[in-house]
Amino acid sequence: MEREDAGAGVTKFAAVSACIGMAVFYVALLYSPTLILRLPPPNSYTSFLTRRFCAAVSSIVSLIVASLILPITGCEASSLLCVYGIRMDHIWQALVYPLLLTAFMYSGSFALKFLIMLQTSREYLDSGGNLSVACVKSISLKTVDWVVSTASCMSSWRNYFVAPLTEELVFRACMIPLLLCGGFSTYTVIFLCPVFFSFAHMNHLLEFYLQRNYSLLKACQVVGFQLVYTVIFGAYASFLLIRTGHLTAPLIAHIFCNFMGLPVIHSGRSGMVSLVFVIGVVSFSKLLFPLTTPYLYNDEGDNCSCWHRYCSWS
Template identity: 70%
Template sequence: MEQQEIDVAAGVSKSVALIACTAMSVFYVAILYFPALILRLPPPSSFKSFLIRRFVCAAISSIVSLVACSLILPIRRWDVANLFGVFGFRLDHIWQALVFPLSLTSLMYTGSFVSKLLLAHSTCSEHWNNGGNLSVDCIKGILQQFICCILSMASNVSCWRNYFVAPLTEELVFRACMISLLLCGGFSTYTVIFLCPVFFSLAHLNHLLEFYLQKNCSFLKACTVVGFQLGYTVIFGWYASFLFVRTGHLVAPLVAHIFCNFMGLPAIVSHRSGM
Protein backbone atom coordinates (compact mmCIF):
# COMPACT_ATOMS: atom_id res chain seq x y z
CA MET A 1 0.00 0.00 0.00
CA GLU A 2 1.21 3.49 -0.72
CA GLN A 3 2.97 5.27 2.10
CA GLN A 4 0.48 8.15 2.18
CA GLU A 5 -2.29 5.66 2.93
CA ILE A 6 -0.61 3.88 5.84
CA ASP A 7 0.94 6.87 7.53
CA VAL A 8 -2.22 7.34 9.59
CA ALA A 9 -0.90 5.12 12.38
CA ALA A 10 -0.66 7.84 14.98
CA GLY A 11 -4.22 7.56 16.24
CA VAL A 12 -4.63 3.78 16.76
CA SER A 13 -2.89 1.78 19.48
CA LYS A 14 -1.86 -1.83 19.01
CA SER A 15 -4.28 -3.02 21.68
CA VAL A 16 -7.21 -1.23 20.03
CA ALA A 17 -6.28 -2.71 16.64
CA LEU A 18 -6.07 -6.24 18.07
CA ILE A 19 -9.33 -5.92 20.01
CA ALA A 20 -11.11 -4.55 16.94
CA CYS A 21 -9.81 -7.36 14.73
CA THR A 22 -10.85 -9.98 17.29
CA ALA A 23 -14.31 -8.42 17.59
CA MET A 24 -14.78 -8.35 13.81
CA SER A 25 -13.69 -11.98 13.54
CA VAL A 26 -16.10 -13.11 16.26
CA PHE A 27 -18.93 -10.99 14.86
CA TYR A 28 -18.43 -12.40 11.35
CA VAL A 29 -19.14 -15.90 12.68
CA ALA A 30 -21.63 -15.08 15.45
CA ILE A 31 -24.03 -13.21 13.18
CA LEU A 32 -24.49 -16.36 11.09
CA TYR A 33 -26.31 -17.91 14.05
CA PHE A 34 -28.15 -14.72 14.99
CA PRO A 35 -31.42 -15.48 13.11
CA ALA A 36 -31.90 -18.85 14.82
CA LEU A 37 -30.54 -18.17 18.32
CA ILE A 38 -31.55 -14.54 18.89
CA LEU A 39 -34.41 -13.79 16.51
CA ARG A 40 -35.82 -17.32 16.95
CA LEU A 41 -36.64 -17.57 13.27
CA PRO A 42 -37.84 -20.97 12.05
CA PRO A 43 -35.29 -23.19 10.29
CA PRO A 44 -34.92 -22.46 6.56
CA SER A 45 -37.25 -24.51 4.39
CA SER A 46 -34.52 -25.34 1.88
CA PHE A 47 -30.78 -25.25 1.39
CA LYS A 48 -31.21 -22.24 -0.89
CA SER A 49 -33.09 -20.34 1.82
CA PHE A 50 -30.41 -21.31 4.32
CA LEU A 51 -27.64 -19.89 2.14
CA ILE A 52 -29.58 -16.72 1.30
CA ARG A 53 -30.06 -16.10 5.01
CA ARG A 54 -26.33 -16.50 5.51
CA PHE A 55 -25.63 -14.18 2.57
CA VAL A 56 -27.62 -11.46 4.31
CA CYS A 57 -25.81 -12.06 7.61
CA ALA A 58 -22.39 -11.96 5.94
CA ALA A 59 -23.30 -8.74 4.12
CA ILE A 60 -24.42 -7.10 7.37
CA SER A 61 -21.21 -8.22 9.07
CA SER A 62 -19.10 -6.73 6.28
CA ILE A 63 -20.95 -3.40 6.34
CA VAL A 64 -20.72 -3.14 10.14
CA SER A 65 -16.99 -3.95 10.03
CA LEU A 66 -16.36 -1.32 7.34
CA VAL A 67 -18.27 1.33 9.29
CA ALA A 68 -16.56 0.45 12.58
CA CYS A 69 -13.15 0.45 10.92
CA SER A 70 -13.89 3.83 9.32
CA LEU A 71 -14.70 5.28 12.75
CA ILE A 72 -11.58 3.85 14.37
CA LEU A 73 -9.09 4.84 11.67
CA PRO A 74 -7.70 8.37 12.18
CA ILE A 75 -8.86 9.65 8.82
CA ARG A 76 -10.96 12.74 8.24
CA ARG A 77 -14.55 11.57 8.04
CA TRP A 78 -15.25 13.43 4.83
CA ASP A 79 -12.10 12.24 3.06
CA VAL A 80 -13.99 9.48 1.27
CA ALA A 81 -11.43 9.01 -1.51
CA ASN A 82 -8.59 8.39 0.95
CA LEU A 83 -10.78 6.08 3.03
CA PHE A 84 -11.68 4.02 -0.03
CA GLY A 85 -7.99 3.88 -0.92
CA VAL A 86 -7.12 2.51 2.53
CA PHE A 87 -9.70 -0.25 2.05
CA GLY A 88 -8.27 -1.10 -1.37
CA PHE A 89 -11.05 0.37 -3.52
CA ARG A 90 -8.87 1.97 -6.20
CA LEU A 91 -8.71 2.30 -9.96
CA ASP A 92 -5.03 3.11 -10.46
CA HIS A 93 -3.00 0.17 -11.79
CA ILE A 94 -6.15 -1.95 -11.74
CA TRP A 95 -5.00 -4.21 -14.59
CA GLN A 96 -1.73 -5.01 -12.83
CA ALA A 97 -3.68 -5.79 -9.66
CA LEU A 98 -5.83 -8.21 -11.65
CA VAL A 99 -3.39 -9.89 -14.03
CA PHE A 100 -0.27 -10.29 -11.89
CA PRO A 101 -1.91 -11.90 -8.83
CA LEU A 102 -4.02 -14.16 -11.03
CA SER A 103 -0.95 -15.24 -13.02
CA LEU A 104 1.03 -15.83 -9.84
CA THR A 105 -1.80 -17.84 -8.29
CA SER A 106 -2.20 -19.98 -11.40
CA LEU A 107 1.39 -21.20 -11.02
CA MET A 108 0.21 -23.34 -8.09
CA TYR A 109 -2.07 -25.18 -10.51
CA THR A 110 0.49 -25.83 -13.23
CA GLY A 111 0.26 -29.56 -12.60
CA SER A 112 -3.53 -29.50 -12.88
CA PHE A 113 -3.38 -27.48 -16.10
CA VAL A 114 -0.82 -29.83 -17.67
CA SER A 115 -2.87 -32.87 -16.66
CA LYS A 116 -6.02 -31.39 -18.22
CA LEU A 117 -4.12 -30.47 -21.40
CA LEU A 118 -2.79 -34.02 -21.69
CA LEU A 119 -6.29 -35.38 -21.19
CA ALA A 120 -7.66 -33.03 -23.86
CA HIS A 121 -4.83 -34.01 -26.23
CA SER A 122 -5.55 -37.68 -25.64
CA THR A 123 -9.28 -37.19 -26.28
CA CYS A 124 -8.64 -35.22 -29.49
CA SER A 125 -6.14 -37.81 -30.74
CA GLU A 126 -8.65 -40.59 -30.13
CA HIS A 127 -11.30 -38.56 -31.95
CA TRP A 128 -9.04 -38.03 -34.98
CA ASN A 129 -7.93 -41.67 -35.04
CA ASN A 130 -11.56 -42.77 -35.18
CA GLY A 131 -12.09 -40.71 -38.32
CA GLY A 132 -13.57 -37.66 -36.67
CA ASN A 133 -12.94 -34.11 -37.74
CA LEU A 134 -13.26 -30.64 -36.29
CA SER A 135 -16.55 -29.70 -37.90
CA VAL A 136 -18.71 -26.65 -37.31
CA ASP A 137 -21.25 -28.81 -35.47
CA CYS A 138 -18.51 -30.06 -33.16
CA ILE A 139 -17.43 -26.51 -32.32
CA LYS A 140 -21.05 -25.49 -31.74
CA GLY A 141 -21.51 -28.43 -29.41
CA ILE A 142 -18.49 -27.42 -27.37
CA LEU A 143 -19.69 -23.82 -27.15
CA GLN A 144 -23.18 -24.92 -26.14
CA GLN A 145 -21.77 -27.11 -23.38
CA PHE A 146 -19.67 -24.19 -22.14
CA ILE A 147 -22.67 -21.82 -22.13
CA CYS A 148 -24.81 -24.40 -20.33
CA CYS A 149 -22.10 -24.79 -17.72
CA ILE A 150 -21.96 -21.02 -17.14
CA LEU A 151 -25.75 -20.75 -16.89
CA SER A 152 -25.87 -23.68 -14.49
CA MET A 153 -23.29 -22.03 -12.25
CA ALA A 154 -25.13 -18.69 -12.39
CA SER A 155 -28.33 -20.33 -11.13
CA ASN A 156 -26.57 -22.40 -8.45
CA VAL A 157 -26.71 -20.77 -5.02
CA SER A 158 -23.67 -22.75 -3.87
CA CYS A 159 -21.64 -21.21 -6.68
CA TRP A 160 -22.74 -17.76 -5.57
CA ARG A 161 -21.48 -18.61 -2.08
CA ASN A 162 -18.15 -20.03 -3.22
CA TYR A 163 -17.31 -17.58 -5.99
CA PHE A 164 -18.90 -14.31 -4.89
CA VAL A 165 -20.36 -13.87 -1.41
CA ALA A 166 -17.78 -15.73 0.67
CA PRO A 167 -14.68 -14.34 -1.10
CA LEU A 168 -16.01 -10.77 -1.18
CA THR A 169 -17.18 -10.59 2.44
CA GLU A 170 -14.11 -12.40 3.78
CA GLU A 171 -11.70 -10.17 1.90
CA LEU A 172 -13.57 -7.06 3.03
CA VAL A 173 -13.44 -8.02 6.70
CA PHE A 174 -10.20 -9.98 7.02
CA ARG A 175 -8.08 -8.07 4.54
CA ALA A 176 -9.44 -4.57 3.88
CA CYS A 177 -10.52 -3.82 7.45
CA MET A 178 -8.06 -5.81 9.55
CA ILE A 179 -4.88 -5.10 7.62
CA SER A 180 -5.68 -1.39 7.59
CA LEU A 181 -6.21 -1.42 11.37
CA LEU A 182 -3.08 -3.45 12.09
CA LEU A 183 -0.91 -1.24 9.89
CA CYS A 184 -2.35 1.86 11.51
CA GLY A 185 -1.73 0.25 14.89
CA GLY A 186 1.99 0.35 14.24
CA PHE A 187 2.59 -3.32 13.40
CA SER A 188 5.28 -3.98 10.83
CA THR A 189 4.31 -5.16 7.37
CA TYR A 190 5.65 -8.68 7.90
CA THR A 191 3.92 -8.95 11.27
CA VAL A 192 0.62 -7.94 9.68
CA ILE A 193 1.02 -10.46 6.85
CA PHE A 194 1.59 -13.32 9.30
CA LEU A 195 -0.78 -12.13 12.05
CA CYS A 196 -3.90 -11.27 10.06
CA PRO A 197 -4.56 -14.85 8.83
CA VAL A 198 -4.76 -15.99 12.46
CA PHE A 199 -8.05 -14.10 12.77
CA PHE A 200 -9.12 -15.52 9.41
CA SER A 201 -8.48 -19.07 10.62
CA LEU A 202 -10.11 -18.60 14.01
CA ALA A 203 -13.29 -17.62 12.19
CA HIS A 204 -13.41 -21.18 10.83
CA LEU A 205 -13.44 -22.82 14.29
CA ASN A 206 -17.23 -22.89 14.19
CA HIS A 207 -16.86 -25.70 11.65
CA LEU A 208 -15.60 -27.88 14.50
CA LEU A 209 -18.99 -27.72 16.22
CA GLU A 210 -20.81 -28.18 12.92
CA PHE A 211 -18.87 -31.36 12.10
CA TYR A 212 -19.09 -32.71 15.64
CA LEU A 213 -22.72 -31.88 16.47
CA GLN A 214 -24.57 -31.62 13.17
CA LYS A 215 -22.75 -34.19 11.03
CA ASN A 216 -22.22 -36.67 13.91
CA CYS A 217 -18.49 -36.98 13.26
CA SER A 218 -16.21 -38.22 16.00
CA PHE A 219 -14.37 -35.50 17.87
CA LEU A 220 -11.02 -36.76 16.55
CA LYS A 221 -12.24 -36.76 12.94
CA ALA A 222 -13.78 -33.31 13.36
CA CYS A 223 -10.51 -31.98 14.80
CA THR A 224 -8.55 -33.55 11.93
CA VAL A 225 -10.79 -32.07 9.23
CA VAL A 226 -10.96 -28.63 10.83
CA GLY A 227 -7.24 -28.68 11.60
CA PHE A 228 -6.53 -29.31 7.92
CA GLN A 229 -8.87 -26.44 7.00
CA LEU A 230 -7.12 -24.13 9.46
CA GLY A 231 -3.78 -25.10 7.96
CA TYR A 232 -4.56 -24.15 4.38
CA THR A 233 -6.59 -21.09 5.40
CA VAL A 234 -3.53 -19.79 7.27
CA ILE A 235 -1.30 -20.41 4.25
CA PHE A 236 -3.77 -18.78 1.87
CA GLY A 237 -4.24 -15.93 4.35
CA TRP A 238 -0.51 -15.20 4.29
CA TYR A 239 -0.61 -15.11 0.51
CA ALA A 240 -3.76 -12.97 0.30
CA SER A 241 -2.42 -10.55 2.92
CA PHE A 242 0.81 -10.23 0.93
CA LEU A 243 -1.16 -9.44 -2.23
CA PHE A 244 -3.20 -6.77 -0.47
CA VAL A 245 -0.20 -5.11 1.18
CA ARG A 246 1.92 -5.35 -1.96
CA THR A 247 -0.66 -3.96 -4.39
CA GLY A 248 -2.92 -1.85 -2.17
CA HIS A 249 -5.86 -3.24 -4.15
CA LEU A 250 -8.64 -5.35 -2.65
CA VAL A 251 -9.24 -6.89 -6.05
CA ALA A 252 -5.83 -8.63 -5.93
CA PRO A 253 -6.60 -11.04 -3.05
CA LEU A 254 -10.22 -11.21 -4.20
CA VAL A 255 -9.44 -12.66 -7.64
CA ALA A 256 -6.92 -15.04 -6.06
CA HIS A 257 -9.57 -16.17 -3.55
CA ILE A 258 -12.19 -16.76 -6.25
CA PHE A 259 -9.70 -18.58 -8.47
CA CYS A 260 -8.58 -20.88 -5.64
CA ASN A 261 -12.18 -21.64 -4.69
CA PHE A 262 -12.90 -22.52 -8.32
CA MET A 263 -9.83 -24.72 -8.76
CA GLY A 264 -9.83 -26.35 -5.32
CA LEU A 265 -6.66 -27.69 -3.76
CA PRO A 266 -3.77 -28.15 -6.23
CA ALA A 267 -3.35 -31.69 -7.54
CA ILE A 268 -0.35 -33.31 -5.90
CA VAL A 269 -0.51 -36.70 -7.62
CA SER A 270 -1.72 -37.37 -11.15
CA HIS A 271 -4.08 -40.31 -11.71
CA ARG A 272 -2.74 -40.78 -15.25
CA SER A 273 -0.48 -43.78 -15.71
CA GLY A 274 1.57 -42.18 -18.44
CA MET A 275 1.54 -40.64 -21.89
Protein backbone atom coordinates in the same frame (compact mmCIF):
# COMPACT_ATOMS: atom_id res chain seq x y z
CA MET B 1 -6.35 12.01 3.04
CA GLU B 2 -3.34 11.80 5.28
CA ARG B 3 -2.45 9.30 7.93
CA GLU B 4 -0.85 9.99 11.24
CA ASP B 5 2.27 8.18 12.40
CA ALA B 6 1.83 4.45 12.83
CA GLY B 7 0.34 3.69 16.18
CA ALA B 8 -0.93 7.23 16.78
CA GLY B 9 -4.36 6.77 18.29
CA VAL B 10 -4.27 2.97 17.79
CA THR B 11 -2.53 0.62 20.20
CA LYS B 12 -1.61 -2.97 19.42
CA PHE B 13 -4.15 -4.16 21.97
CA ALA B 14 -6.91 -2.04 20.40
CA ALA B 15 -6.02 -3.23 16.91
CA VAL B 16 -5.98 -6.91 17.86
CA SER B 17 -9.16 -6.57 19.92
CA ALA B 18 -10.94 -4.91 17.02
CA CYS B 19 -9.81 -7.67 14.63
CA ILE B 20 -10.98 -10.41 16.98
CA GLY B 21 -14.30 -8.64 17.41
CA MET B 22 -14.76 -8.35 13.65
CA ALA B 23 -13.97 -12.03 13.10
CA VAL B 24 -16.38 -13.15 15.84
CA PHE B 25 -19.09 -10.78 14.65
CA TYR B 26 -18.72 -11.97 11.05
CA VAL B 27 -19.12 -15.63 11.97
CA ALA B 28 -21.85 -15.04 14.56
CA LEU B 29 -23.96 -12.93 12.23
CA LEU B 30 -23.43 -15.31 9.31
CA TYR B 31 -24.71 -18.28 11.31
CA SER B 32 -27.40 -16.45 13.27
CA PRO B 33 -30.12 -17.54 10.80
CA THR B 34 -29.44 -21.16 11.74
CA LEU B 35 -29.18 -20.59 15.47
CA ILE B 36 -31.83 -17.90 15.96
CA LEU B 37 -34.18 -18.10 12.99
CA ARG B 38 -33.82 -21.89 12.72
CA LEU B 39 -33.42 -21.72 8.96
CA PRO B 40 -32.30 -24.86 7.12
CA PRO B 41 -28.94 -25.00 5.32
CA PRO B 42 -28.70 -22.36 2.54
CA ASN B 43 -30.18 -24.49 -0.23
CA SER B 44 -33.12 -22.23 -0.95
CA TYR B 45 -33.19 -18.74 -2.46
CA THR B 46 -34.71 -17.16 0.67
CA SER B 47 -32.27 -18.86 3.01
CA PHE B 48 -29.36 -17.86 0.78
CA LEU B 49 -30.43 -14.20 0.68
CA THR B 50 -30.85 -14.10 4.46
CA ARG B 51 -27.37 -15.43 5.13
CA ARG B 52 -25.71 -13.24 2.50
CA PHE B 53 -27.57 -10.22 3.89
CA CYS B 54 -26.04 -11.03 7.28
CA ALA B 55 -22.58 -11.25 5.68
CA ALA B 56 -23.13 -7.90 3.98
CA VAL B 57 -24.23 -6.32 7.27
CA SER B 58 -21.16 -7.61 9.10
CA SER B 59 -18.91 -6.25 6.32
CA ILE B 60 -20.51 -2.81 6.44
CA VAL B 61 -20.33 -2.69 10.23
CA SER B 62 -16.64 -3.68 10.12
CA LEU B 63 -15.90 -0.92 7.59
CA ILE B 64 -17.62 1.65 9.79
CA VAL B 65 -15.92 0.47 12.99
CA ALA B 66 -12.50 0.50 11.33
CA SER B 67 -13.05 4.05 10.05
CA LEU B 68 -13.86 5.17 13.60
CA ILE B 69 -10.77 3.54 15.11
CA LEU B 70 -8.21 4.44 12.46
CA PRO B 71 -6.47 7.83 12.85
CA ILE B 72 -7.96 9.30 9.70
CA THR B 73 -7.94 13.01 8.91
CA GLY B 74 -10.31 14.17 6.20
CA CYS B 75 -13.76 13.02 5.24
CA GLU B 76 -13.82 12.45 1.48
CA ALA B 77 -15.48 9.14 0.70
CA SER B 78 -13.05 8.33 -2.13
CA SER B 79 -10.07 8.81 0.17
CA LEU B 80 -11.67 6.66 2.86
CA LEU B 81 -12.20 3.87 0.34
CA CYS B 82 -8.53 4.05 -0.62
CA VAL B 83 -7.67 3.28 2.99
CA TYR B 84 -9.43 -0.05 2.45
CA GLY B 85 -7.75 -0.57 -0.91
CA ILE B 86 -11.02 0.01 -2.78
CA ARG B 87 -9.82 1.80 -5.89
CA MET B 88 -10.56 2.02 -9.61
CA ASP B 89 -7.17 3.27 -10.73
CA HIS B 90 -4.78 0.63 -12.08
CA ILE B 91 -7.71 -1.77 -12.10
CA TRP B 92 -6.53 -3.90 -15.03
CA GLN B 93 -3.13 -4.43 -13.39
CA ALA B 94 -4.85 -5.49 -10.17
CA LEU B 95 -6.98 -7.96 -12.13
CA VAL B 96 -4.44 -9.45 -14.54
CA TYR B 97 -1.13 -9.72 -12.67
CA PRO B 98 -2.39 -11.37 -9.42
CA LEU B 99 -4.57 -13.72 -11.48
CA LEU B 100 -1.61 -14.74 -13.63
CA LEU B 101 0.59 -15.15 -10.56
CA THR B 102 -1.96 -17.30 -8.74
CA ALA B 103 -2.51 -19.44 -11.85
CA PHE B 104 1.10 -20.64 -11.68
CA MET B 105 0.25 -22.52 -8.47
CA TYR B 106 -2.38 -24.43 -10.44
CA SER B 107 -0.04 -25.53 -13.23
CA GLY B 108 -0.51 -29.16 -12.16
CA SER B 109 -4.29 -28.76 -12.31
CA PHE B 110 -4.11 -27.34 -15.82
CA ALA B 111 -1.74 -30.11 -16.91
CA LEU B 112 -4.15 -32.77 -15.60
CA LYS B 113 -7.08 -31.18 -17.43
CA PHE B 114 -5.00 -31.11 -20.61
CA LEU B 115 -4.12 -34.80 -20.27
CA ILE B 116 -7.77 -35.71 -19.74
CA MET B 117 -8.78 -33.69 -22.80
CA LEU B 118 -5.99 -35.30 -24.84
CA GLN B 119 -7.06 -38.79 -23.82
CA THR B 120 -10.69 -38.04 -24.66
CA SER B 121 -9.63 -36.71 -28.06
CA ARG B 122 -7.64 -39.84 -28.83
CA GLU B 123 -10.55 -42.08 -27.90
CA TYR B 124 -12.83 -40.05 -30.15
CA LEU B 125 -10.38 -40.27 -33.06
CA ASP B 126 -10.12 -44.03 -32.60
CA SER B 127 -13.87 -44.27 -32.96
CA GLY B 128 -13.65 -42.46 -36.33
CA GLY B 129 -15.13 -39.15 -35.21
CA ASN B 130 -14.32 -35.66 -36.50
CA LEU B 131 -12.09 -34.18 -33.82
CA SER B 132 -12.41 -30.49 -34.75
CA VAL B 133 -16.21 -30.59 -34.80
CA ALA B 134 -16.32 -32.64 -31.61
CA CYS B 135 -14.00 -30.27 -29.75
CA VAL B 136 -15.96 -27.17 -30.72
CA LYS B 137 -19.25 -28.81 -29.83
CA SER B 138 -17.95 -30.20 -26.53
CA ILE B 139 -16.40 -26.92 -25.41
CA SER B 140 -19.49 -24.94 -26.40
CA LEU B 141 -21.87 -27.26 -24.58
CA LYS B 142 -19.71 -27.41 -21.45
CA THR B 143 -19.38 -23.62 -21.39
CA VAL B 144 -23.12 -23.09 -21.70
CA ASP B 145 -23.85 -25.75 -19.08
CA TRP B 146 -21.35 -24.19 -16.68
CA VAL B 147 -22.76 -20.68 -17.10
CA VAL B 148 -26.33 -21.87 -16.59
CA SER B 149 -25.51 -24.06 -13.59
CA THR B 150 -23.40 -21.35 -11.97
CA ALA B 151 -26.01 -18.65 -12.44
CA SER B 152 -28.75 -20.86 -10.98
CA CYS B 153 -26.74 -22.37 -8.12
CA MET B 154 -26.80 -20.58 -4.77
CA SER B 155 -23.58 -22.25 -3.65
CA SER B 156 -21.79 -20.90 -6.72
CA TRP B 157 -22.85 -17.34 -5.98
CA ARG B 158 -21.73 -17.80 -2.39
CA ASN B 159 -18.37 -19.41 -3.19
CA TYR B 160 -17.37 -17.34 -6.20
CA PHE B 161 -18.77 -13.90 -5.45
CA VAL B 162 -20.37 -13.13 -2.09
CA ALA B 163 -18.02 -15.00 0.25
CA PRO B 164 -14.77 -13.73 -1.34
CA LEU B 165 -16.04 -10.14 -1.38
CA THR B 166 -17.28 -10.04 2.22
CA GLU B 167 -14.27 -11.95 3.57
CA GLU B 168 -11.78 -9.71 1.79
CA LEU B 169 -13.55 -6.61 3.05
CA VAL B 170 -13.52 -7.77 6.67
CA PHE B 171 -10.32 -9.80 6.95
CA ARG B 172 -8.11 -7.76 4.66
CA ALA B 173 -9.50 -4.29 3.94
CA CYS B 174 -10.45 -3.57 7.58
CA MET B 175 -7.94 -5.60 9.57
CA ILE B 176 -4.72 -4.82 7.72
CA PRO B 177 -4.88 -1.01 8.13
CA LEU B 178 -5.79 -1.52 11.81
CA LEU B 179 -2.84 -3.83 12.45
CA LEU B 180 -0.41 -1.63 10.51
CA CYS B 181 -1.51 1.46 12.40
CA GLY B 182 -1.34 -0.52 15.62
CA GLY B 183 2.43 -0.64 15.19
CA PHE B 184 2.88 -4.21 13.92
CA SER B 185 5.60 -4.78 11.35
CA THR B 186 4.61 -5.48 7.77
CA TYR B 187 5.59 -9.15 7.82
CA THR B 188 3.95 -9.65 11.21
CA VAL B 189 0.68 -8.37 9.76
CA ILE B 190 1.01 -10.71 6.77
CA PHE B 191 1.18 -13.74 9.07
CA LEU B 192 -1.05 -12.42 11.87
CA CYS B 193 -4.04 -11.43 9.76
CA PRO B 194 -4.59 -14.99 8.46
CA VAL B 195 -4.91 -16.21 12.05
CA PHE B 196 -8.15 -14.25 12.41
CA PHE B 197 -9.19 -15.50 8.97
CA SER B 198 -8.63 -19.12 10.03
CA PHE B 199 -10.50 -18.66 13.32
CA ALA B 200 -13.50 -17.60 11.27
CA HIS B 201 -13.53 -21.10 9.76
CA MET B 202 -13.53 -22.95 13.10
CA ASN B 203 -17.30 -23.19 12.86
CA HIS B 204 -16.79 -25.99 10.33
CA LEU B 205 -15.72 -28.24 13.19
CA LEU B 206 -19.23 -28.19 14.63
CA GLU B 207 -20.69 -28.55 11.13
CA PHE B 208 -18.75 -31.73 10.39
CA TYR B 209 -19.15 -33.16 13.90
CA LEU B 210 -22.83 -32.37 14.56
CA GLN B 211 -24.47 -32.07 11.15
CA ARG B 212 -22.48 -34.55 9.05
CA ASN B 213 -21.90 -37.05 11.87
CA TYR B 214 -18.13 -37.17 11.46
CA SER B 215 -16.17 -38.63 14.35
CA LEU B 216 -14.44 -35.98 16.46
CA LEU B 217 -11.02 -37.16 15.25
CA LYS B 218 -12.00 -37.07 11.58
CA ALA B 219 -13.69 -33.69 11.99
CA CYS B 220 -10.54 -32.30 13.61
CA GLN B 221 -8.39 -33.70 10.79
CA VAL B 222 -10.58 -32.20 8.07
CA VAL B 223 -10.89 -28.82 9.76
CA GLY B 224 -7.19 -28.83 10.65
CA PHE B 225 -6.29 -29.24 6.99
CA GLN B 226 -8.72 -26.45 6.09
CA LEU B 227 -7.16 -24.16 8.69
CA VAL B 228 -3.67 -24.76 7.32
CA TYR B 229 -4.88 -23.98 3.82
CA THR B 230 -6.73 -20.82 4.92
CA VAL B 231 -3.68 -19.57 6.82
CA ILE B 232 -1.46 -20.06 3.76
CA PHE B 233 -3.94 -18.38 1.44
CA GLY B 234 -4.66 -15.66 3.98
CA ALA B 235 -0.96 -14.80 4.18
CA TYR B 236 -0.79 -14.65 0.40
CA ALA B 237 -3.90 -12.45 0.16
CA SER B 238 -2.56 -10.15 2.89
CA PHE B 239 0.74 -9.92 1.01
CA LEU B 240 -1.11 -8.92 -2.15
CA LEU B 241 -3.07 -6.14 -0.44
CA ILE B 242 -0.09 -4.73 1.44
CA ARG B 243 2.18 -5.03 -1.58
CA THR B 244 -0.23 -3.44 -4.08
CA GLY B 245 -2.53 -1.30 -1.92
CA HIS B 246 -5.36 -2.63 -4.12
CA LEU B 247 -8.16 -4.81 -2.71
CA THR B 248 -8.91 -6.13 -6.19
CA ALA B 249 -5.64 -8.10 -6.13
CA PRO B 250 -6.51 -10.46 -3.22
CA LEU B 251 -10.17 -10.50 -4.28
CA ILE B 252 -9.47 -11.87 -7.76
CA ALA B 253 -7.03 -14.40 -6.28
CA HIS B 254 -9.68 -15.47 -3.76
CA ILE B 255 -12.32 -15.98 -6.44
CA PHE B 256 -9.90 -17.93 -8.63
CA CYS B 257 -8.81 -20.23 -5.78
CA ASN B 258 -12.41 -20.90 -4.78
CA PHE B 259 -13.19 -21.80 -8.37
CA MET B 260 -10.16 -24.07 -8.85
CA GLY B 261 -10.17 -25.75 -5.43
CA LEU B 262 -6.96 -27.29 -4.12
CA PRO B 263 -4.01 -27.38 -6.54
CA VAL B 264 -3.27 -30.78 -8.07
CA ILE B 265 0.23 -31.86 -7.03
CA HIS B 266 0.33 -35.46 -8.22
CA SER B 267 -1.70 -37.69 -10.48
CA GLY B 268 -1.53 -41.38 -11.25
CA ARG B 269 -2.13 -40.59 -14.92
CA SER B 270 1.33 -39.18 -15.54
CA GLY B 271 4.40 -37.90 -13.75
CA MET B 272 4.17 -34.86 -16.01
CA VAL B 273 1.55 -33.37 -13.70
CA SER B 274 4.02 -33.28 -10.79
CA LEU B 275 6.75 -31.90 -13.03
CA VAL B 276 4.51 -29.12 -14.33
CA PHE B 277 3.41 -28.34 -10.78
CA VAL B 278 7.04 -27.94 -9.68
CA ILE B 279 7.71 -25.68 -12.67
CA GLY B 280 4.66 -23.63 -11.69
CA VAL B 281 5.84 -23.28 -8.09
CA VAL B 282 9.30 -22.16 -9.23
CA SER B 283 7.73 -19.65 -11.65
CA PHE B 284 5.45 -18.37 -8.87
CA SER B 285 8.44 -17.87 -6.57
CA LYS B 286 10.44 -16.07 -9.25
CA LEU B 287 7.60 -13.77 -10.28
CA LEU B 288 6.07 -13.12 -6.84
CA PHE B 289 7.83 -9.82 -6.28
CA PRO B 290 8.15 -8.63 -9.91
CA LEU B 291 4.42 -9.06 -10.60
CA THR B 292 3.48 -7.31 -7.34
CA THR B 293 5.89 -4.39 -7.71
CA PRO B 294 4.10 -1.46 -6.05
CA TYR B 295 4.87 0.83 -8.97
CA LEU B 296 2.65 -1.32 -11.20
CA TYR B 297 -0.36 -0.43 -9.06
CA ASN B 298 0.43 3.11 -7.90
CA ASP B 299 1.53 6.30 -9.62
CA GLU B 300 3.88 7.31 -6.85
CA GLY B 301 6.10 5.46 -4.45
CA ASP B 302 8.36 8.13 -3.04
CA ASN B 303 7.44 10.35 -0.09
CA CYS B 304 3.96 8.85 -0.01
CA SER B 305 1.57 8.73 2.91
CA CYS B 306 0.06 5.37 2.03
CA TRP B 307 -1.85 3.07 4.30
CA HIS B 308 -0.43 -0.22 3.10
CA ARG B 309 3.29 0.60 3.20
CA TYR B 310 3.82 -0.17 -0.45
CA CYS B 311 6.34 2.66 -0.57
CA SER B 312 8.57 0.79 1.91
CA TRP B 313 8.88 -2.25 -0.38
CA SER B 314 11.76 -2.54 -2.80
